Amino acid sequence: xATALDIIKDAMEALGLLQAGEQPSASDAAxxxxxxxxxxxxxxxxxxxxxCKRQDAFxxxxxxxxxxxxxxxxxxxxxxxxxxxxxxTYSWVRIQGQDTSVQILDQxxxxxxxxxxxxxxxPNRLFYDPQYPLGRLNVYPNxxxxxxxxxxxxxxxxxxxNVNQTVTLPPGYEKAMGENLALDLxxxxxxxxxxxxxxxxxxxxxxxxxxxxxxxxxxENDYPSQPTGIHAYNIxxxxxxxx
Numbered sequence: 001x002a003t004a005l006d007i008i009k010d011a012m013e014a015l016g017l018l019q020a021g022e023q024p025s026a027s028d029a030a031x032x033x034x035x036x037x038x039x040x041x042x043x044x045x046x047x048x049x050x051x052c053k054r055q056d057a058f059x060x061x062x063x064x065x066x067x068x069x070x071x072x073x074x075x076x077x078x079x080x081x082x083x084x085x086x087x088x089t090y091s092w093v094r095i096q097g098q099d100t101s102v103q104i105l106d107q108x109x110x111x112x113x114x115x116x117x118x119x120x121x122x123p124n125r126l127f128y129d130p131q132y133p134l135g136r137l138n139v140y141p142n143x144x145x146x147x148x149x150x151x152x153x154x155x156x157x158x159x160x161x162n163v164n165q166t167v168t169l170p171p172g173y174e175k176a177m178g179e180n181l182a183l184d185l186x187x188x189x190x191x192x193x194x195x196x197x198x199x200x201x202x203x204x205x206x207x208x209x210x211x212x213x214x215x216x217x218x219x220e221n222d223y224p225s226q227p228t229g230i231h232a233y234n235i236x237x238x239x240x241x242x243x
């Protein structure tokens with residue numbers, strides 16, 4: 001399998017900076033890694049560049065309404081912190097072995113709840129406030145006993161710790177990453193050819209097209225069953241929307 005260095009070499013070869021079999025200098029490789037990680041960070045904000053959703057299950061705490069998410073937060077699974085989501089797509093609580101969906105509220109609807117710390121049997125609504133560096137998960141009503149809650153969010157694309165790290169992504173990503181990284185190496189002062197721009201766009205469109213099918217199937221199978229009044233879905237943002 002390819003490494004981050006292979007992706008960087010592919011990009012430099014596409015620009016004509018390297019010949020086949022040549023290796024980049026240490027400084028060029030370090031710069032390429034920086035640009036590669038910036039590109040992956042940018043792609044993580046694009047719903048159709050993300051190939052799957054992640055599900056995190058955790059135990060609620062009796063009489064606790066707010067749960068910080070991210071590095072330094074309080075939610076963890078077997079000692080591993082739940083990363084900060086950009087946004088949530090679905091949630092449920094497990095009650096006596098059966099999963100019951102939880103309505104995800106928008107900011108305005110949450111603000112209109114007069115007593116947010118109201119006690120209750122189990123939460124049937126939540127509001128996620130994507131603060132940074134810690135997101136804030138608010139549940140309502142406030143559970144009085146422990147239940148397991150699952151939140152579903154878009155899986156962010158991982159960044160590379162070093163140039164030797166293996167690329168573990170679905171088919172199509174390696175080609176798209178190499179060609180699009182070539183468009184994002186400005187310090188080398190080489191203008192990408194029109195052909196490179198074209199094939200880079202096509203390779204990224206291929207993974208977006210496949211991901212759109214995955215997200216559409218998720219929409220058709222899951223979202224109509226939610227008791228939230230949601231009947232429409234924005235495939236560009238991969239978020240449910242009200243009619």
